[in-house]
Amino acid sequence: xxxxxxxxxxxxxxxxxxxxxxxxxxxxxxxxxxxxxxxxxxxxxxxxxxxxxxxxxxxxxxxxxxxxxxxxxxxxxxxxxxxxxxxxxxxxxxxxxxxxxxxxxxxxxxxxxxxxxxxxxxxxxxxxxxxxxxxxxxxxxxxxxxxxxxxxxxxxxxxxxxxxxxxxxxxxxxxxxxxxxxxxxxxxxxxxxxxxxxxxxxxxxxxxxxxxxxxxxxxxx
Numbered sequence: 001x002x003x004x005x006x007x008x009x010x011x012x013x014x015x016x017x018x019x020x021x022x023x024x025x026x027x028x029x030x031x032x033x034x035x036x037x038x039x040x041x042x043x044x045x046x047x048x049x050x051x052x053x054x055x056x057x058x059x060x061x062x063x064x065x066x067x068x069x070x071x072x073x074x075x076x077x078x079x080x081x082x083x084x085x086x087x088x089x090x091x092x093x094x095x096x097x098x099x100x101x102x103x104x105x106x107x108x109x110x111x112x113x114x115x116x117x118x119x120x121x122x123x124x125x126x127x128x129x130x131x132x133x134x135x136x137x138x139x140x141x142x143x144x145x146x147x148x149x150x151x152x153x154x155x156x157x158x159x160x161x162x163x164x165x166x167x168x169x170x171x172x173x174x175x176x177x178x179x180x181x182x183x184x185x186x187x188x189x190x191x192x193x194x195x196x197x198x199x200x201x202x203x204x205x206x207x208x209x210x211x212x213x214x215x216x217x218x219x220x221x
Contacts, residue, residue: 021045024074044078068092069163071099073108089123096150146184
């Protein structure tokens with residue numbers, strides 16, 4: 001996917017880089033600008049983070065925050081590697097923080113029968129429905145359960161990061177532990193109320209970026 005740009009109200013140009021996680025093809029995003037080296041990494045799901053680390057080095061970027069949209073292993077696998085190399089703060093929901101430290105709850109044990117756990121030895125910032133200033137960026141967070149108990153979405157201007165709540169042309173998975181069609185229905189109702197009249201671009205946990213208004217909610221649940 002191509003890098004995209006957005007001009008905020010204070011004229012700060014935000015760049016978004018999409019990096020495909022491996023071996024599960026989930027999306028990792030990097031939010032950064034050309035004014036300073038600090039950046040935000042969203043859902044680093046590759047165990048070795050090779051492509052991500054090359055990108056950071058080539059662009060002289062240093063991650064300050066790691067945002068986790070939810071607790072599943074294919075979105076958090078690279079966290080331990082990043083914590084070894086950088087002084088990052090993990091930003092996630094309370095439910096997510098309780099699950100990423102358990103190989104059963106983060107589902108990694110079911111992927112390769114070995115699994116892994118995130119070592120929360122560093123800084124962790126627990127978020128709910130709130131506005132946070134993270135480095136140079138102001139982000140609005142909202143808990144959005146349905147796919148998992150710990151799912152959160154956040155937005156910055158007209159960029160909406162949803163994890164696995166929405167994936168283009170795909171029914172949202174609710175059959176995994178912590179999933180709930182009832183909670184997903186409530187999440188969809190609340191997000192639609194917020195964004196149905198805005199030109200929001202959805203940055204999902206898998207697949208292509210798409211317009212929020214193009215979502216067919218009848219096919220999501």
